[in-house]
Amino acid sequence: MSLSTLTKPADAPSTVDASVPYYQSVGNECEMFEQAFAQRLPLLLKGPTGCGKTRFISHMAAKLGKPLHTVSCHDDLTAADLTGRYLLKGGETQWVDGPLTRAVREGGICYLDEVVEARKDVTVVLHPLTDDRRVLPLERTGELLEAPDDFMLVVSYNPGYQHILKSLKPSTRQRFVAMSFDFPPPAVERDIVAKESGLPAERCAALVNLAASLRGMKGQDLEEGISTRLLIYCATLIQAGMPILDAARATIVEPLSDDADVQEGLMEAVRATFG
Amino acid sequence: MSLSTLTKPADAPSTVDASVPYYQSVGNECEMFEQAFAQRLPLLLKGPTGCGKTRFISHMAAKLGKPLHTVSCHDDLTAADLTGRYLLKGGETQWVDGPLTRAVREGGICYLDEVVEARKDVTVVLHPLTDDRRVLPLERTGELLEAPDDFMLVVSYNPGYQHILKSLKPSTRQRFVAMSFDFPPPAVERDIVAKESGLPAERCAALVNLAASLRGMKGQDLEEGISTRLLIYCATLIQAGMPILDAARATIVEPLSDDADVQEGLMEAVRATFG
Amino acid sequence: MSLSTLTKPADAPSTVDASVPYYQSVGNECEMFEQAFAQRLPLLLKGPTGCGKTRFISHMAAKLGKPLHTVSCHDDLTAADLTGRYLLKGGETQWVDGPLTRAVREGGICYLDEVVEARKDVTVVLHPLTDDRRVLPLERTGELLEAPDDFMLVVSYNPGYQHILKSLKPSTRQRFVAMSFDFPPPAVERDIVAKESGLPAERCAALVNLAASLRGMKGQDLEEGISTRLLIYCATLIQAGMPILDAARATIVEPLSDDADVQEGLMEAVRATFG
Amino acid sequence: MSLSTLTKPADAPSTVDASVPYYQSVGNECEMFEQAFAQRLPLLLKGPTGCGKTRFISHMAAKLGKPLHTVSCHDDLTAADLTGRYLLKGGETQWVDGPLTRAVREGGICYLDEVVEARKDVTVVLHPLTDDRRVLPLERTGELLEAPDDFMLVVSYNPGYQHILKSLKPSTRQRFVAMSFDFPPPAVERDIVAKESGLPAERCAALVNLAASLRGMKGQDLEEGISTRLLIYCATLIQAGMPILDAARATIVEPLSDDADVQEGLMEAVRATFG
Amino acid sequence: MSLSTLTKPADAPSTVDASVPYYQSVGNECEMFEQAFAQRLPLLLKGPTGCGKTRFISHMAAKLGKPLHTVSCHDDLTAADLTGRYLLKGGETQWVDGPLTRAVREGGICYLDEVVEARKDVTVVLHPLTDDRRVLPLERTGELLEAPDDFMLVVSYNPGYQHILKSLKPSTRQRFVAMSFDFPPPAVERDIVAKESGLPAERCAALVNLAASLRGMKGQDLEEGISTRLLIYCATLIQAGMPILDAARATIVEPLSDDADVQEGLMEAVRATFG
Amino acid sequence: MSLSTLTKPADAPSTVDASVPYYQSVGNECEMFEQAFAQRLPLLLKGPTGCGKTRFISHMAAKLGKPLHTVSCHDDLTAADLTGRYLLKGGETQWVDGPLTRAVREGGICYLDEVVEARKDVTVVLHPLTDDRRVLPLERTGELLEAPDDFMLVVSYNPGYQHILKSLKPSTRQRFVAMSFDFPPPAVERDIVAKESGLPAERCAALVNLAASLRGMKGQDLEEGISTRLLIYCATLIQAGMPILDAARATIVEPLSDDADVQEGLMEAVRATFG
Secondary structure, three states, rough: OOOOOOOOOOOOOOOOOOOOOOOOOOHHHHHHHHHHOOOOOOEEEEOOOOOOHHHHHHHHHHHHHEEEEEEOOOOOOOOOHHHHEEEEEOOOOEEEEEEEHHHHOOOOEEEOOHHHHOOHHHHHHHHHHHOOOOOOEEEEOOOEEEEEEEEEEEEEEEEHEEEEEOOOHHHHHOOOEEEEOOOOOOHHHHHHHHHHHHOOOHHHHHHHHHHHHHOEEEEEOEOOOOHHHHHHHHHHHHOOOOOHHHHHHHHHHHHHHOOOHHHHHHHHHHHHHOO | OOOOEEEEEOOOOOOOOOOOOOOOOOOOOHHHHHHHHHHHOOOEEEEEOOOOOOHHHHHHHHHHOOOOEEEEOOOOOHHHHEEEEEEEEOOEEEEEEEEHHHHHHHHHEEEEEEEOOOHHHHHHHHHHOOOOEEEEEEEEOOEEOOOOOOOOEEEEHHHHOOOOOOOOOHHOOOOOOEEEEEOHHHHHHHHHHHHHHOOHHHHHHHHHHHHHHHOOOOOOEEEOOOHHHHHHHHHHHHHHOOOHHEEEEEEEHHHOOOOOOHHHHHHHHHHHHHH | OOOOOOOOOOOOOOOOOOOOOOOOOOOOHHHHEEEEEHOOEEEEEEOOOOOOOOHHHHHHHHHHOOOEEEEEEOOOHHHHHHEEEEOOOEEEEEEEEEEHHHHHHEEEEEEEEHHHOOOOOHHHHHHOOOOOOOOEOOOOOOOEEEEEOOEEEEEEEOOOOEEEOOOHHHHHHHOOHHHHHHOHHHHHHHHHHHHHHHHOHHHHHHHHHHHHHHHHHHHOOOOOOOHHHHHHHHHHHHHOOOOOOHHHHHHHHHOOOOHHHHHHHHHHHHHHHOO | OOOOOOOOOOOOOOOOOOOOOOOOOOHHHHHHHHHHHHOOOOOOOOOOOOOOOHHHHHHHHHHHHHHHHHEEOOOOOHHHHOOOOEEEEOEEEEEEEEEHHHHHHOOEEEEEEOHHOOOOHHHHHHHHHOOOOOEEEEOOOOOEEEEOOOOOEEEEEOOOHEEEEEOOOOHHOOEEEEEEEEOOOHHHHHHHHHHHHOOHHHHHHHHHHHHHHOOOEEEEOOOOOHHHHHHHHHHHHHHHOOOHHHHHHHHHHHHHOOHHHHHHHHHHHHHHHHH | OOOOOOEEOOOOOOOOOOOOOOOOOOHHHHHHHHHHHOOOOEEEEEEEOOOOOOHHHHHHHHOOOOEEEEOOOOOOOOOHHHHEEEOOOOOOOEEOOOHHHHHHHEEEEEEEOOOOHHHHHHHHHHHHHHOOOEEEOOOOOOOOEEEEOEEEEEEEHHHHEEEEEEOOHHHHHOOEEEEOOOOOOOOHHHHHHHHOOOOOHHHHHHHHHHHHHOOOOOOEEEEEOOOOHHHHHHHHHHOOOHHHHHHHHHHHHHHHHOOHHHHHHHHHHHHHHOO | OOOOOEEEOOOOOOOOOOOOOOOOOOOHHHHHHHHHHOOOOOOEEEOOOOOOHHHHHHHHHHHHOOOOEEEOOOOOOOHHHHHHEEEEOOOOOEEEEOOOHHHHHHHEEEEEEEEOOOHHHHHHHHHHOOOOOOEEOOOOOOOEEEEEOEEEEEEEEEEHEOOEEEEOOOOHHOOOOOOOOOOOOOHHHHHHHHHHHHHHHHHHHHHHHHHHHHHHOOOOEEEEOOOOHHHHHHHHHHOOOHHHHHHHHEEEEEHOOOHHHHHHHHHHHHHHHOO
């Protein structure tokens, strides 16, 4: 069972558990996560779109047997969206915890995806949770919650999007242990695509090669390299019987660009791979 | 019976059903839609104003026998407009589902037209619905809705309008299977205009030829090519007995431009066609 | 009896009815309006300040025997101002229809004056009313109103004011049959001024000649040509016994400009006409 | 008895009434006002700070025996501030008329001072009151108030402050009969200062001469010419026994400028007059 | 007893009263204040940070035996913050007077510090209080309060901060009798510092000399001259036994600048004075 | 026991108390703080991220035996967040004190971290607390709280972040005794890192040397020097058994920069230190 904002682990975590989402490690990222968890240090993940950060965290949460609370951040996300607010019920205002507060009360991992998108007052909530105090003050209720030992804060952002108005201030960045993520190496990515789509691994290899060459175009014609997710979409449609070029146009060319010239360049790369 | 925000299909869908809106396929778009629906993948449609995207989706929803929930996005559309909010009723706050939530609860196709216009927090609602989790978290009610197999998310935008402040981020784009739409080929468009207006097809052919030449002016004097809808308006007024030049001025020249020189150029094209 | 936001026609409309506001046709605009009404097509009127658009619509509404709902649009006008909102009454929230909703429920003509001034979410409300669905979805109440056959939407704007931030998007413009308005020809305008002010037509002719020459100054020293309304004001004050130059200064020179040089030029034109 | 927002006239107005505020006419402005009132036309007053516009309107309202409702407009003034709003009283919302609505219900003169400062939705409220409909629609209550014959709308602004973002649109300006105001001629201003301050007229003459020369500096070193009000302040302090140069510094030099050089220039002019 | 927003005078004011805050007059400012109060004219004080404006007003209020209502203005201060608003109490809305309203009801001096910082609608509230009407209209309650004879409005601002977006419009400035303040002359300032800190006057003289030379740096390296308040802080710490250079760094150098070069220049001046 | 927003001291403060957080003094900062507290003067701390300002204040609060109220300021922090607001409880509005109000009522130290980030109305609340009045007016409740002798206000900001829109106005700055903070000297920092991480001091010395050289890069490639906190993170992971280079990458290189070239330069410095 896999829930987004609250991923409840099996009661007794085990090393190989069917409920642990598949994740293929490519370095020491699992050890680093476990050490940060053990030392009660907050963690910052950096990396491009669709390279597997979310999957990695789901995997680690399940492996550690801890619930996972995920929040996708955006321009209008405020501290109150994380901590909670009063709602009017039966003529009486009643406090309703936000996802961060629930995570601090109950323990587990709270993951703020694309944290640089959130509004600035979010920083204030995170600071006392990310130094040696490890507390969450709730001004509105007058509570001061102490985070349990098994609470861990994880945030992520995509360095490729950073700009002046939207970046983490050093006073915030310097509160996290940090790791960079990138797309998995070819053999790993091939196995991931095969596992998720059902398409035989040998047919997925060409897709992964294509992805590698397209990722080299980033910064020139493409804003961002192709994600592993789109490769899985493509393999899924091929496996369902769709002609390869049709599937590639719909899952690779069209999602990556609106520009006719760029699209033609992409289709040439597709034809060179599968032609 | 055709409703906008909720188009209920006939109880038993059939291949040729009077309740299926007329749509003339011009490629493999129907197969692509059906595959995306079958594989539970979200779909992105790109294309200019009035080229038939909305009609296509109505057609597919009816063909698949699924209800259609349509939302036109705009600058002030927020996540709460899609998911729902609490309203005060009888002194008690009561949750009222938004159109996206209704679509996830009941199944069917939810269509967000011109999605790039919506505010940024909409993205957050769409992300967990467009990866393998397929869930809709409702923070306010504490619910986590799992989308049924027959739920499908479709979004659209017009690449011609894209600008820096209003575009889909790659982290969102790369979650969709995508297709480009354009105006239908002449013979198809002629039949569409004839069917909708009642004007004989042979008289509609000249209108379609005129449209093709006007569409070549896009980017020079015209911001956008003429839509099939305006051709239908023109044919409708001609069929109702209005002089051709009067009808063309009111449905082609005036809607396309306010500039006197451009209007004169358009009228010359009209007179060259019908003179 | 003439009401602005809701102009109720006489029970039995007749061709020459005392309750039909006076309007002097200058082209095929009456036929075009009637055809658009008959074909259930929405209408867009373009034209400068005070050229008679509002009067024309009042005339047509009365002639067709339909109630008229007028809304003057502005920077802060939102969709809820058109569709309605909940108000707290007796401790209970109660829905109150806006003018557009009333027009759709009861039929008649809904006229949005200077529609480009309204906020962007207004567009969303208009779209499903301006294609073949002709429906008004009320998200807040869960209703989907189908417009009756005698509902007609009319919008207007002044092309002279258009600028980048305030213009109708092609995706909206191309949903309307459109007409351009201008000031009436001299003989017609003379009769209008005479009829409204009580000043004999032969004395009004000079005022109309003056207006024509002043309108030639638009874009140079004057932002906008003089309206027929100001001519009527001037004639009214003259008819009431005020010296011509005093009346012209107060109703023509001062309303048109604050610039001393431009005012002097205008007074010279006045003196040349009446001196 | 003199009240600002509501100046109630004596029961029986008479030509020379002690309750009529003193106003010294300098042209045909009184006749113009009376004609506009008689013809039920709205009036626009233009002129610099402190030249007597407010006093003029108080005078005319008292002379015509009509109540005067004054509203000073500002950046945040909205239509609801003029028309009214619902307030919660005893658990029930209750409508409370704004000053414009009261003026329309009860008759009298409604004066909007510095109308260009108000927010744009105010324009919408004024339009139906300033054409031949003379109605005030109250969307929130569903009422449509017809203005009585003795209702008159007067607005004012200072042309010297106009800039791009803050100006009356032609579509609004061209709805008013308009008059320009300026400071009164020397002999008139001398009498006004003497009457208001108690200082003998012969001693006021030098102050008025000084004012005339300072007003010639406008646009160079001074943003605005000195108002008659400041002359009255100065004369009042002199009459109370303050040394002339001290009084002039506090009521003329300091209020007009913060710039040391400009202040020195002003003091030189003061000393040249009184030295 | 000294209260900020409401300074209640002793029941029977006397010329030398222990409750009158110490203020050393440097010109005719006390006479000017008394005359403005006697003539019921509003007063505008101009001057740099910390030069004694607030103290002067406290002194005059106590001397005149009038309560003092002080409001520090800021970017978000609105008219309602001054006049009052409805609050919900026991299910019923109840009007709560703001500080300006209280001052008008009860008499006394209302002091708006840094008035240019307030939002624009504040101006509207001040205008009818600053001409011969001397009234405060409360639109929300329908009241029109007439100011008693012993009501006086005083406002202040710092001309050194003025910029385009934040300045008093001439139409507001020209409603006030105005005075400029500056730092007190050396002998006076020395006595003030000695009296407030307890440090002997002869030791304070060097501090005052230092201040004079630092004030000469304003506009070059320093945004603003050093205030008398900081001199008092410095003398207080010296009197408490702190080394002079340490005290000067903490109360003069660090508060005046963050720039290392400027700080070094300031320390040199300190050492030159005390070395 | 360590609480963030309210750090309650032990009942009887003593010079060496286990509840006093460790702080290694590097100058006269402790004496300065005690003097400011004794003289009832407000204090301003300036300094870079993570140099120990927060720790210093916790230390001093505990040493003085006073509770500590901490507020992290941000873009959306308003005066009401500090002073309190009315909340609806049981159909009745009820006042709830903010942290500043609680500090003034109960005494103790109120610390506003990064005060320049707060909204401008916060300044208004601070002004009457930072002059000789030492009062907190609560407009909403009508209270005027006098600060007890043991109330102290401390604010901080990072001069490295200052820019035009976000800085303390001189009229606010000149109300505080001020001190600059910087990173501790090497021997002190080494002992701090050792004490916090458990890693032997001799192994921490290399980390501190590395930090010194990296801090020299500030303003060139790095926005901000590395904080002592990150050194502690690094030492903690090393002490937990992680390879030095892995620990340094995760706690020094990745948190300081996203730029590949800068990261490589940082890794070289790491390898030069530990290689």
